[in-house]
Amino acid sequence: MKNLTSLLLLLSCAAAFGQIKVSTDYEGANAILRKIDGTDIWIKPDLRDTEGWWFYWNMEVYGAAGKKIRVFFENDDAIGNQGPAYSLDGGKTWAWLGADSYARPDKSRKSAYFTHDVPQGVSSVRYCFSIPYTLKNFKDFYGKLEDNPGFKMGKLATTLRGNDNFYVSIGNRDAPVKIVMLARQHCCEASASYLLEGILAEVMSETPDGKFLRENAEIFAVPFMDLDGVRAGDQGKSRRPHDHNRDYSPNPIYPSVRAVMERCAKYGVEDKIIAIDFHCPGWRERKSYFYYPANPRLSKNVARLANMLEGKAKAAKGALPYNTKNDIPYGSKSYNSSNKSSFRDYINSLGNAEIATTFEFAYSDTLGEVFTPQKGRNFGRVFAQAIVEYIRSMEEK
Ligand SMILES: [Zn+2]
The missing domain is CATH 2.60.40.3120 (Immunoglobulin-like)
Structure with missing residues (x-):
């Protein structure tokens, strides 16, 4: 005092x-x-x-x-x-x-x-450097939904610096579709948190898409994978000895990573995992994009979701734009092949992966549109609608 x-x-x-x-x-x-x-x-x-x-x-x-x-x-x-x-x-x-x-x-x-x-x-x-998104931002968002019994917050792990990290889960536990979403594996990448909040807002909404997701999928999200870094204001990217997104190995050093791996390993052989890891790209990149995995079947799945997202983003008002032409196919020059032991590689190695990808969401502007928190959230809603279209197309197959 x-x-x-x-x-x-x-x-x-x-x-x-x-x-x-x-x-x-x-x-x-x-x-x-x-x-x-x-x-x-x-x-x-x-x-x-x-x-x-x-x-x-x-x-x-x-x-x-x-x-x-x-x-x-x-x-x-x-x-x-x-x-x-x-x-x-x-x-x-x-x-x-x-x-x-x-x-x-x-x-x-x-x-x-x-x-x-x-x-x-x-x-x-x-x-x-960019518009921050802190623990308080998430609590304010969560506070508005707290009374909804379907929206659960649980303890994920105690972090290395002693913080209680948490996950949120929503939806139908018996549904075979398991949606796993992470943000802030690199803690400084705050713009991506507005996207994730928008997805969760759509999932919790009374729109037909929100209801569809709650009935047809179990959703598990970790808003702050590197919670220690978010709170301390660390960079998080390239943290020594390695950062959170290089930790999906047999012996992870970060308790939050270990807990996510344990959770995902429990899904059944009949389950279909849709796993998306939200990041931000280079500090002045003006585009948002997916990384496509090496496996041709899984790569096609990401491409299908990407096409749906582009369609939804074009039709939406007040959301940031997205174009599949900026996506990064496996093996292309810009593909980051040093990305070993990443979350997406880990999920892709499981037999029940349907989609496992990274989505890079630009910090400050995308294809000529300036980032605002509201446009970031609106893009998240569009993203959730694209996931709905994708799940519906799985049923048709
Ligand atoms: Zn990142």
Whole structure:
């Protein structure tokens, strides 16, 4: 309590004397502060246990109301297509600062910066590489559905850092179709969480597709596979000794991975697993896409779902677009063949896989459409409708 009081005192003094301060004292925060010189701030992403470079950062600036600030990335360029995301209400709502908010004067990765005219009267501004999605976001979503007896939340595992990780399950346990969905195996990939939330919203809805899914499938989802990293603001990608999505081996090191493998191994020979692992692609990729597996039969199944998704996305209003032409077939140049012991490889190795794939959901814009949380959720609803079409086509086969 004493520390909190002195922090608040420090911050209010800083604001009173017009000094700018940077805080990373909240869930999901990440930045190494190099220096502050007047209204110029120098930071870089805190890589922690990441092998190689990555781009996630998230910080809160105090004492900047009414000022034009510049934020420089020291020997780095961790700014996405739409500039940083920013929040004037302590992380409740977010928008993009915009494509004209940043500059990269010498085209190298060494001099990127963004500029912001901070409005008068705000106590702080949060800035992040992309629009965050935290445990609180999921709890707010879940809170609206809590009274629904069909929507269950259960303990998945105690994580390495002692967090209780959880899954949600919905639907018909006796149905042979088992839908398994994961997000945040790489904890920084927050945009994908809006997609997953949209799918779950559709599943829980009273629409014909929602009812169909609850009657004809058992749905199991883990919203935060790397919950420790989500809370701590880690990168998660290429975490040493390996990240969550390289852990689907006979001896997984992450308890959440072990629990997902145990769950999936229990499905029966007659069951059909539809497994989708939601990620975000490279930091400035402007497209969303599937990875197709090596097995020709399973690859065809993913292609069928992809075609259905493209059709639904074209017909939908207010959702982000998707086009199958950006998908990555097995063996193509962009196929990441170092992706060993991934979730999708693990499911594809089971005899009862119907679909096992990764879907990469762009951070900031897709085929000319800028990402917003609502458009991300709407795309999730469209995704759920495509899964319904796919399950119906399985029955016809
Ligand atoms: Zn990823």
